[in-house]
Amino acid sequence: MSDNTAISARGISLTFETNDGPVHALKDVDLDIERGEFVSFIGPSGCGKTTFLRVIADLEKPTAGKISVNGQDPETARMNRAYGYVFQSAGLFPWRTIAKNIKLPLEIMGYDPEEQEERAKAALSLVELDDFGGKFPWQLSGGMQQRASIARALSFDADILLMDEPFGALDEIVRDHLNEQLLALWRRTKKTIGFVTHSIPEAVYLSTKIVVMSPRPGRITEVIDNTLPDDRPLDIRDTPEFMALSHRVREGLRGGHQDG
Amino acid sequence: MAKVWHRYGPVLIISLAIGAFWYLAAIALNANWALDRAERAGKTLGAVELVQETWSQKKPRLPVPHQVAAEIYKTTVEKKITSKRSLIFHSWVTMSSTVLGFAFGVGLGVGLSVLIVYFRVVDMSVMPWIIASQAIPILAIAPMIIVILNSIGISGLVPKAIISAYLSFFPVVVGMVKGLRSPDKIQLDQMRTWNASHSDSFWKLRLPASVPYLFASLKVAMAASLVGAIVGELPTGAVAGLGARLLAGSYYGQTIQIWSALIMAAVLAAVLVNLIGLLQRITLKRMGFVR
Ligand SMILES: Nc1ncnc2c1ncn2[C@@H]1O[C@H](COP(=O)(O)OP(=O)(O)OP(=O)(O)O)[C@@H](O)[C@H]1O
Ligand SMILES: [Mg+2]
Numbered sequence: 001m002s003d004n005t006a007i008s009a010r011g012i013s014l015t016f017e018t019n020d021g022p023v024h025a026l027k028d029v030d031l032d033i034e035r036g037e038f039v040s041f042i043g044p045s046g047c048g049k050t051t052f053l054r055v056i057a058d059l060e061k062p063t064a065g066k067i068s069v070n071g072q073d074p075e076t077a078r079m080n081r082a083y084g085y086v087f088q089s090a091g092l093f094p095w096r097t098i099a100k101n102i103k104l105p106l107e108i109m110g111y112d113p114e115e116q117e118e119r120a121k122a123a124l125s126l127v128e129l130d131d132f133g134g135k136f137p138w139q140l141s142g143g144m145q146q147r148a149s150i151a152r153a154l155s156f157d158a159d160i161l162l163m164d165e166p167f168g169a170l171d172e173i174v175r176d177h178l179n180e181q182l183l184a185l186w187r188r189t190k191k192t193i194g195f196v197t198h199s200i201p202e203a204v205y206l207s208t209k210i211v212v213m214s215p216r217p218g219r220i221t222e223v224i225d226n227t228l229p230d231d232r233p234l235d236i237r238d239t240p241e242f243m244a245l246s247h248r249v250r251e252g253l254r255g256g257h258q259d260g
Numbered sequence: 261m262a263k264v265w266h267r268y269g270p271v272l273i274i275s276l277a278i279g280a281f282w283y284l285a286a287i288a289l290n291a292n293w294a295l296d297r298a299e300r301a302g303k304t305l306g307a308v309e310l311v312q313e314t315w316s317q318k319k320p321r322l323p324v325p326h327q328v329a330a331e332i333y334k335t336t337v338e339k340k341i342t343s344k345r346s347l348i349f350h351s352w353v354t355m356s357s358t359v360l361g362f363a364f365g366v367g368l369g370v371g372l373s374v375l376i377v378y379f380r381v382v383d384m385s386v387m388p389w390i391i392a393s394q395a396i397p398i399l400a401i402a403p404m405i406i407v408i409l410n411s412i413g414i415s416g417l418v419p420k421a422i423i424s425a426y427l428s429f430f431p432v433v434v435g436m437v438k439g440l441r442s443p444d445k446i447q448l449d450q451m452r453t454w455n456a457s458h459s460d461s462f463w464k465l466r467l468p469a470s471v472p473y474l475f476a477s478l479k480v481a482m483a484a485s486l487v488g489a490i491v492g493e494l495p496t497g498a499v500a501g502l503g504a505r506l507l508a509g510s511y512y513g514q515t516i517q518i519w520s521a522l523i524m525a526a527v528l529a530a531v532l533v534n535l536i537g538l539l540q541r542i543t544l545k546r547m548g549f550v551r
Contacts, residue, residue, distance in 0.1 A: 081454065084453075085449070087446045089446060091446040097548065108455075
């Protein structure tokens with residue numbers, strides 16, 4: 001594990017004890033994520049993508065194995081506010097305006113009011129919601145709400161951004177646009193990003209590394225390095241290189257299925 | 261115009277129907293007495309006379325609306341409000357203990373709900389008692405509460421308010437427990453990723469999330485509180501309050517007085533509950549809950 005390692009997982013297993021017997025959500029997962037990497041997790045439903053993200057963020061304790069985040073255990077990293085977590089639904093507080101929602105983690109972390117104001121403003125403009133700070137969540141479309149929740153995760157300088165199917169519920173066009181924005185943001189900030197998706201093109205378009213998972217028990221079947229250049233216009237998706245990568249991911253997904 | 265009709269039309273129709281039914285019921289219920297009296301006087305009553313008679317008795321079984329209205333007018337507008345005969349005075353007495361008891365009850369209810377949500381032990385140990393407390397008829401324990409409190413030197417408004425509180429804390433507990441538990445898993449997990457303290461989770465998430473539930477409970481609590489206040493006035497031989505008017509009315513067979521007190525109680529309930537409704541609309545709108 002080098003100094004440049006953001007997340008290092010060794011032999012992570014997590015078994016949920018349920019009424020219908022144990023569920024092996026994760027089994028022997030090894031993974032290293034470097035600082036500044038954009039890692040996508042892809043795999044069929046129930047393969048443990050969400051669970052793995054939750055283990056990284058100390059929302060779930062593994063039953064076996066070791067995981068370290070910035071050289072610390074996840075709990076310490078969480079106490080040090082290392083994570084910006086974007087959940088599958090925006091989860092904005094309906095009684096707070098968008099700006100106040102974005103200030104919520106800042107309030108909790110004890111930023112002074114001027115800095116809260118500045119950071120909320122900056123975060124809002126990062127996701128192109130400059131004029132919507134004073135609106136309540138219900139006054140925004142689903143896509144805008146999801147952008148607000150991304151802004152909230154970005155408002156404090158967490159070095160690790162974990163996103164669980166953040167664009168899953170959005171239509172193709174909004175999704176393309178948000179993908180572009182997210183990529184630009186990542187290039188600017190060089191944050192470490194863990195990103196769960198069901199979409200092969202999304203995974204290939206965004207990431208530096210694609211982690212393919214398979215279910216029962218949840219495990220990593222393949223880690224594919226993305227050879228596309230950092231600079232990616234949307235139409236890169238029509239290039240042969242992109243197609244080839246997509247094909248590899250699809251094969252990986254299929255292989256995982258046959259194993260299982 | 262159409263809008264006004266749309267809004268108030270149904271209410272008007274129902275009111276007219278109830279009024280009509282009331283007048284008819286009065287004829288049916290009061291006719292015997294009227295016929296008896298006519299027979300003793302050796303007279304026979306025509307239909308019109310019979311109706312007139314049943315609608316104008318001094319102590320009818322069922323007084324008609326205009327009799328009650330006249331009585332209310334006489335005991336509100338025509339009496340000084342300091343007079344023992346003034347219904348405004350009696351309503352005021354009942355309202356004071358209703359509001360005081362409501363405040364006690366809400367305080368108790370909110371406090372208990374917080375303990376229940378944060379401490380499993382409290383949830384397990386206290387909740388059954390809370391439910392049991394509401395299974396006991398209030399009429400059975402109200403006199404005991406009054407007597408016990410009187411014996412330790414507490415009298416006047418407070419014992420009645422305690423009976424109100426006894427009835428009104430319950431809906432608050434139930435509503436607030438539900439409200440404080442209403443944040444979903446995502447919202448709670450978010451707070452955890454930000455390493456929020458217990459107090460942040462309470463003040464910034466659970467409490468604001470519970471506000472809509474609280475208001476729904478407050479309306480029920482206010483109505484229950486009024487019932488408590490009136491019941492609390494019955495066993496004390498109270499000299500003031502709508503409960504006392506009801507009791508006095510029934511001692512002397514003053515049905516018109518009873519009905520006036522009942523109507524005043526209903527009006528009071530409507531006013532108080534609507535006040536909370538108003539507060540609810542303003543608060544929820546300002547909090548962004550209402551679209
Ligand atoms: N809290 C829990 N209790 C019991 N079982 C759970 C729990 N959370 C997840 N699981 C199980 O663990 C397995 C992995 O779940 P997980 O949510 O990580 O899948 P996923 O890859 O995110 O799936 P999806 O793509 O549908 O979101 C599933 O079989 C799921 O039923
Ligand atoms: Mg998932």
